Amino acid sequence: MKNNLIKQLLQRFTPSSRALLIAVPYGFLLLFFMLPFITVFKISFADQATKIPPYTDLISIQDAAWTLKINFEHYRAVLVDNLYIQSYLDSIIVAFNTTLICLLIGYPAAYFVARCEKWRNELLMLLMLPFWTSYLIRVYAWIGILKDNGLLNNFLLSMHLIDEPLRLYHNNWGMYIGMVYSYLPYLILPLYAHMVKMDLTLLEAAQNLGAKPWKAFRDITLPLSMKGVIAGCLLVFIPAVGEYVIPELLGGSDSVMIGRVMWDDFFSNTDWPTASATACIMIVLLLLPIALFQRMQVQQMEEAYE
Amino acid sequence: MEGIAAKVTKSPNEPGQENFIQLIDVVKQFGDTTAVDHVNLSIRKNELFALLGSSGCGKSTLLRMMAGLETPTSGRILIDGEDLAKSPPFRRPVNMMFQSYALFPHMTVEGNVAYGLKQEGIAKQEIKDRVDAVLELVQMQAYKLRKPHQLSGGQQQRVALARSLVKRPKLLLLDEPMSALDKKIRQQTQFELGNILFKVGVTCVMVTHDQEEAMTMADRLAVMTEGKLVQVGTPTEVYEFPNSRFSAEFIGSTNMFEGTLLEEDSNLMLSAELDSPLQLLHKINGNAGKLLSVSIRPEQIAISLKPEAKKHNVATGVVDQIAYMGSYSLFYIRLTGGKLIVASVSRLVTQLMERMPSYDDTVYVSWEPMSCVVLA
Numbered sequence: 312m313k314n315n316l317i318k319q320l321l322q323r324f325t326p327s328s329r330a331l332l333i334a335v336p337y338g339f340l341l342l343f344f345m346l347p348f349i350t351v352f353k354i355s356f357a358d359q360a361t362k363i364p365p366y367t368d369l370i371s372i373q374d375a376a377w378t379l380k381i382n383f384e385h386y387r388a389v390l391v392d393n394l395y396i397q398s399y400l401d402s403i404i405v406a407f408n409t410t411l412i413c414l415l416i417g418y419p420a421a422y423f424v425a426r427c428e429k430w431r432n433e434l435l436m437l438l439m440l441p442f443w444t445s446y447l448i449r450v451y452a453w454i455g456i457l458k459d460n461g462l463l464n465n466f467l468l469s470m471h472l473i474d475e476p477l478r479l480y481h482n483n484w485g486m487y488i489g490m491v492y493s494y495l496p497y498l499i500l501p502l503y504a505h506m507v508k509m510d511l512t513l514l515e516a517a518q519n520l521g522a523k524p525w526k527a528f529r530d531i532t533l534p535l536s537m538k539g540v541i542a543g544c545l546l547v548f549i550p551a552v553g554e555y556v557i558p559e560l561l562g563g564s565d566s567v568m569i570g571r572v573m574w575d576d577f578f579s580n581t582d583w584p585t586a587s588a589t590a591c592i593m594i595v596l597l598l599l600p601i602a603l604f605q606r607m608q609v610q611q612m613e614e615a616y617e
Numbered sequence: 618m619e620g621i622a623a624k625v626t627k628s629p630n631e632p633g634q635e636n637f638i639q640l641i642d643v644v645k646q647f648g649d650t651t652a653v654d655h656v657n658l659s660i661r662k663n664e665l666f667a668l669l670g671s672s673g674c675g676k677s678t679l680l681r682m683m684a685g686l687e688t689p690t691s692g693r694i695l696i697d698g699e700d701l702a703k704s705p706p707f708r709r710p711v712n713m714m715f716q717s718y719a720l721f722p723h724m725t726v727e728g729n730v731a732y733g734l735k736q737e738g739i740a741k742q743e744i745k746d747r748v749d750a751v752l753e754l755v756q757m758q759a760y761k762l763r764k765p766h767q768l769s770g771g772q773q774q775r776v777a778l779a780r781s782l783v784k785r786p787k788l789l790l791l792d793e794p795m796s797a798l799d800k801k802i803r804q805q806t807q808f809e810l811g812n813i814l815f816k817v818g819v820t821c822v823m824v825t826h827d828q829e830e831a832m833t834m835a836d837r838l839a840v841m842t843e844g845k846l847v848q849v850g851t852p853t854e855v856y857e858f859p860n861s862r863f864s865a866e867f868i869g870s871t872n873m874f875e876g877t878l879l880e881e882d883s884n885l886m887l888s889a890e891l892d893s894p895l896q897l898l899h900k901i902n903g904n905a906g907k908l909l910s911v912s913i914r915p916e917q918i919a920i921s922l923k924p925e926a927k928k929h930n931v932a933t934g935v936v937d938q939i940a941y942m943g944s945y946s947l948f949y950i951r952l953t954g955g956k957l958i959v960a961s962v963s964r965l966v967t968q969l970m971e972r973m974p975s976y977d978d979t980v981y982v983s984w985e986p987m988s989c990v991v992l993a
Contacts, residue, residue, distance in 0.1 A: 515686050516719035518706045520784065521736030530732070534723050 348594075355587035356381045365581045385588035395572060395589060399596065402569040405558070406551035409490040410498075410544050416491070417498040417543065422532075424499070425506035435503075438496050450489055450560050457485050457561065486562030494551060498543035505539025506532075538607070545604040549597055569593055637662040637820055638683075638788060643692030645678050645844075652678040654844035656692070660837075665814060665821045667831035669867070670841035676824045679841075680790050683822065684713045696787050707736070712786040716793040718777035720765040726752070726776050727761040733784045751779045754813060770798050771806060778810065782817055789814070791823035795830055807833050828868050832856070840864045862992050865912040872915065872958045878907040884986070885929070886911060890956040896929035898986040910992040915961035917988035920948060920980045922971065931983045934958070936974050946973075950980060958982070 326334070357366040358380075371378045389395045424434045441449060456462045457479040464476040479485050509532065517527035555570030562568075569589065576586035638660040645653040653675045660666045668676040681687040683694060685706030694701045701709060712733070720729050727748055734744045752758040755775040765773055774794070781789055794810060795803045811834045814821055825831050831838045832852040840847040840855060840863065848855055848864040859865035862873065876888030878901055885894040886901075886909050895911060925931045937957060938949035945963045952958060960982060967973050974980050 510717070510719065512715050512717055512719040513721060515684075515706075516713075516715055516721070517732070519684055519686070519711070519713050520733035520780070521707050522732070523707055526736070531721060 351587045351590055354583050355385055355591050356383070357584050358382055359582050359584055364583070366583050382584070385585045386592070389585065389588050389592060394567075395569075398567045398569045398572045399593070401566045402552045402554075402593075403596075405486070405490070405566055405568060406548050406554075409487065409494060409551045410548045412487065412491045413495050413498045413547050414540065414544060417495055417502060418536075418540070420495075421499045421502035421506055421539070421543075422536075424503050425509075431507075438499055441496065446493065447556065450493065450557055453485070453489050453492065453561055454480060457488065480561065481563040483562065483565045486558050486566065489557040489561040490551060490554065493557060494547040497546040497550075501542040501546060502536065502539040505542070506536050509535055541607060542604070545600055549600055549604075552597060553593060637664075637697060638822070639693075639695040640679075640683075641693045641695070643679070643682065643694065644690045645675070645682060645687060646690045651844050653682070653689075656844075656846055658839060658846060658849065660820060660822060662820055663818050664836045665811070665823065665834055667835035667838040668822065668824045668841055669826070669828060669831040669838050671826055671867075674841045675844040676841050677792060680713070680792055680822060680824045683788065684711055684790055685709050686713075710787040711790060712781040712784055712788075713790040713792060714774075714777045714781045714794060716796060718765075718773050718797070720773060720776060720780070722765055725762050725764055726757060726768070729765070729776060730761075730780045730783050733780060737784070747783055751783045754782070754816070755779045771802055774798065774806065778813065782813075782819065785819075787820065789819045789821040791821060793825055794823060795825070795827065803830075804833075810834065832868070840867055842867075857990075859912060859990060859992065862910060862912070865990065865992060870915060870959065871912045872918070874911045874913070874956075876909055876911070878903055878905055878909060880905045890952065890954045891932055892953060893929055893931060895989065896986045897989050897991060901991065912990045912992055913984055913988050915947065915959045916945075916963075918958065918960035918982050918984050919966075920950070920960050920962060920974060920982050922974060922978065922980060924981050925983045927983060930986065930989075931981060932958075933979065933981055936976055936978045936980055939974075939976065948974065948980070950982060952982075 353369060354366050357369055359365060360367045367380070369380060371380070424431060424438070427434065454461070458464070459476040459478070459480065461480070463479070464473075467473045468476065477484075479488065513531050513535075514527050517531050518524065522530060553570055554568065555574060558566065558568045558571060559574075573586045573589050576582045576589065636659045638658075640656050640658040643653055643656045644651065656675075656679060668679060670676045678687055682689050683701070685701065685704070689702075696710065701711075721732065724732065730748045730751060731744050734747060739747075748761075749758065752761055755778055757772060757775050757779060760768060760772060760776075765776065768776065774797070778794075795806060798806060807830060823831075823834065835852060837849065837851050838855060839849045842863055847867075848860045850858075852868075855864055856868050859868065859871075865871045865873070874886070874888050874890055874895060876886040876890075876895065879885040879887050879894055881904050882900050882902055883905075884897045884900045886897060887894050888911075897911070901907070901909065924933075932952050932954075934950035934952040936948055937951045938947075940947040940949075943964070945961055946967060948960045948962060950958050950960060
């Protein structure tokens with residue numbers, strides 16, 4: 312009787328191999344995402360201090376009394392300061408525009424790759440090729456192309472197509488070129504994956520029922536690729552909001568994105584609490600689209616198993 | 618067959634006028650391969666016509682050319698006297714039920730069926746009425762708000778049928794209509810589909826590799842191989858009077874005997890596979906020694922445990938295999954000459970025999986001259 316109980320308890324609390332398998336990614340997330348996030352979250356409630364690290368502890372022990380000091384001031388300051396509000400807005404606008412441009416270029420591209428059976432593998436290879444070079448190096452390379460005496464301007468000047476260099480560097484033009492260039496594959500690949508799965512007899516059926524080709528595209532291809540469009544757009548939009556490197560290297564002062572503001576707070580102003588509060592607000596801001604994305608993916612998987 | 622019983626009512630929907638659909642010298646080449654090779658065919662109004670052949674024989678390509686999904690390399694396709702070559706697929710009075718059904722997954726049953734009518738710019742109320750009517754016809758009105766993935770295979774097939782009928786096409790094409798269904802519901806569906814098509818009264822061409830399906834459903838059929846039509850006729854004609862070895866072997870199974878004419882203009886064939894000459898119903902024109910092939914259907918061969926007192930059309934053999942099929946049995950018999958033949962004997966007959974022949978029994982087989990079909 313007693314033995315049985317111990318056996319049951321052991322069984323109850325011995326992790327199964329399935330639990331262990333799941334524990335690996337969760338452990339990873341806990342260690343490298345949750346812990347740093349909690350640290351940042353904690354700092355966002357502290358005060359700036361002239362010491363190392365440059366912030367006060369939340370809990371202090373003085374005269375055998377524990378004091379917990381939580382400071383909401385940074386959140387308040389960030390949320391009423393025009394500089395921060397403006398950079399949040401700028402980030403979202405830049406991310407939105409980037410996503411839109413990526414979609415306008417990426418949709419036809421993905422469509423073409425999905426329909427072009429002959430060159431499909433080569434085209435996919437070309438799409439992935441940039442990933443073989445470091446992202447930072449590729450963005451730096453754009454400086455060489457876009458600057459006043461860069462490749463592009465020198466070429467256009469030598470062809471006498473322009474009289475003076477196009478200003479494409481250190482302004483919004485440069486930033487958008489860099490952003491669209493870097494994020495385009497993230498939109499094309501999931502979209503392509505959706506489109507290539509589509510049953511082409513559906514288009515034949517639509518035509519057979521009297522739909523002209525463009526109408527068959529509008530009624531069949533477009534709605535059936537919508538999930539791919541949403542997945543691709545979120546994959547571009549979410550990281551684009553927090554993008555720091557591209558606006559910093561290619562952009563100018565026309566748009567101050569939130570990544571830049573955080574960087575300044577952390578490294579120039581040594582104001583870690585404000586920077587942390589800014590980061591926390593951004594995470595909340597991004598949580599909405601991420602949650603949406605996840606819900607959609609779950610739905611998709613459920614449908615696939617129906 | 619049972620299918621005939623369903624067609625008791627005579628009505629204007631009976632097949633009529635010849636040449637409603639005409640294929641004139643149609644050729645289709647894909648690179649070096651000729652998928653359809655100089656096909657000439659005419660189909661009557663309101664007829665259910667089956668193109669029968671094994672995969673790769675060109676029957677699907679022929680169907681797709683009628684739908685306009687492929688362009689003929691040469692030749693013409695006429696519907697009601699009108700050349701189809703000028704009209705793109707979306708303007709043809711031809712609707713097709715696809716093998717995979719190709720239902721639009723993001724639309725409801727109603728949306729799928731209405732789609733074709735919407736392309737014509739028909740008033741909303743009329744669309745609704747016609748969709749309701751056709752869904753009623755295929756008994757799917759209760760499911761009109763479902764999405765295709767919520768339906769069973771048979772239900773999806775009905776929706777696909779409704780979608781291709783709702784535009785009242787001059788020509789309905791069915792691409793392997795039963796291939797996606799379980800064997801069990803296939804037979805019932807064949808009758809249902811046949812009845813619906815008969816009720817509607819539509820000219821229909823169907824493609825199938827299943828000879829039973831073609832024989833159950835079709836008014837006439839064409840046997841195809843290597844891009845050519847081998848034989849065109851009613852199921853009875855093609856089964857009872859095959860014009861070639863290919864159609865004899867493709868439609869049902871058969872026993873083929875090769876031999877030569879015994880003497881000039883005689884009705885006797887000398888065959889190395891048989892001990893006595895084979896007697897045919899009619900005299901064959903030709904010199905002695907002319908090469909002949911004769912087909913005898915398994916159900917035309919009688920077997921007996923006692924020798925037959927006949928001079929011709931008899932043979933002796935040993936039972937090699939027996940396949941018991943319930944209502945009938947297939948006896949595979951090794952003749953003394955070494956040839957393996959198959960005889961299909963109904964239960965009615967085996968019950969009347971003193972005992973059922975068993976493995977390694979010596980049996981005596983015989984057949985009538987009228988059962989011998991001489992092939993070119």
